[in-house]
Ligand code: HEC
Ligand code: HEC
């Protein structure tokens with residue numbers, strides 16, 4: 360039988376195995392990096408069952424975030440308000456309005472409005488609002504200018520690297536507790552000094568060990 364393949368072709372299976380393993384790992388890393396939702400979710404802006412506008416309510420009307428997201432200082436998850444909260448006003452305001460049909464229907468039937476979740480970490484990563492709020496990280500730092508959003512969209516990657524970038528240098532991001540929900544907050548010129556001494560005095564040390572976020 361004539362030799363069609365050169366002798367070193369005997370190594371081909373081994374080489375292709377190694378190559379495919381390597382390629383597999385590469386592909387996996389690639390997939391992780393680019394397709395784990397947070398890398399593609401910046402700008403994610405799902406349509407909601409009611410055209411509720413943060414720009415109108417939090418921006419123009421100037422409602423504080425905590426008027427509706429009442430639990431954000433005390434629990435891990437920031438609650439979405441119940442229909443009752445909307446009805447505090449909309450029992451009197453715009454009672455015939457078409458855009459508010461879904462709200463009135465929910466009120467009449469007792470079925471909650473099915474808001475579509477915008478921000479979502481994978482289940483293996485744990486996050487708590489209260490600890491961040493109570494240590495001086497503002498809503499704006501992680502969610503952007505919500506007061507200018509007609510419809511909420513994701514502004515940050517919410518990737519591990521994003522978490523760690525702040526955890527390694529929190530002094531760059533802290534603001535006074537009284538400014539937690541302020542939108543368009545401007546740091547004073549000497550904010551870094553102030554924050555560095557705050558970090559020292561209050562012993563603010565965000566964790567970087569794996570088990571703090573993965574358990
Ligand atoms: C009048 C009530 C109200 C006020 C005030 C309000 N929100 Fe909301 N918020 C809602 C409702 C209702 C939703 C769910 C529908 C949506 O996503 O638009 C929501 C959703 C959100 C979401 C997205 C949640 C998700 O699904 O991931 C964020 C982030 C948010 N609000 C931040 C803020 C911030 C920051 C402020 C203050 C600047 C604020 N909200 C003020 C009612 C309110
Ligand atoms: C340190 C960053 C950070 C800060 C500060 C922050 N959030 Fe969030 N927020 C997140 C992340 C991350 C998620 C997704 C959480 C998850 O999937 O478990 C989220 C989710 C939400 C949600 C959806 C419900 C939930 O808890 O999953 C709402 C509503 C919300 N944030 C409102 C707010 C408001 C209002 C403030 C300010 C009072 C605020 N957030 C401050 C990072 C932050």
Ligand code: HEC
Pocket residue numbers: 409410411412415416420422427440444445446447448449452453456457458459462
């Ligand atoms: C503090 C009072 C207040 C609360 C609480 C409130 N709203 Fe409003 N809402 C208003 C006002 C004021 C307007 C503007 C009315 C106008 O355009 O004259 C408005 C307008 C709206 C509109 C537009 C109506 C139209 O015809 O254009 C929608 C939709 C709406 N709100 C939904 C909600 C939802 C959903 C909630 C609860 C999460 C809520 N609102 C909570 C005061 C409130």
Ligand code: HEC
Pocket residue numbers: 480484485486487490491494496500501517518521522523525526529532562563564565566571572
């Ligand atoms: C802008 C800054 C910032 C960002 C972004 C941020 N953190 Fe933090 N984180 C902090 C600060 C400040 C603390 C408080 C440290 C302390 O209590 O000493 C903290 C504390 C924590 C803790 C410790 C909670 C506890 O009970 O001790 C966990 C867990 C955590 N963060 C997870 C996350 C995750 C997950 C993300 C990304 C989705 C994230 N953080 C993004 C600043 C940040």
Ligand code: HEC
Pocket residue numbers: 391395396397398480481484485517518519522523526566567568569570571572573
């Ligand atoms: C401050 C919180 C935090 C700490 C500390 C942390 N992680 Fe993560 N990690 C996250 C978050 C949030 C995600 C989800 C990121 C995403 O959705 O892309 C994640 C994702 C991952 C993933 C999935 C792949 C990826 O990159 O998305 C692996 C693997 C991982 N972490 C391992 C580790 C290891 C190992 C350590 C310790 C050296 C660690 N993490 C420390 C928050 C953290």
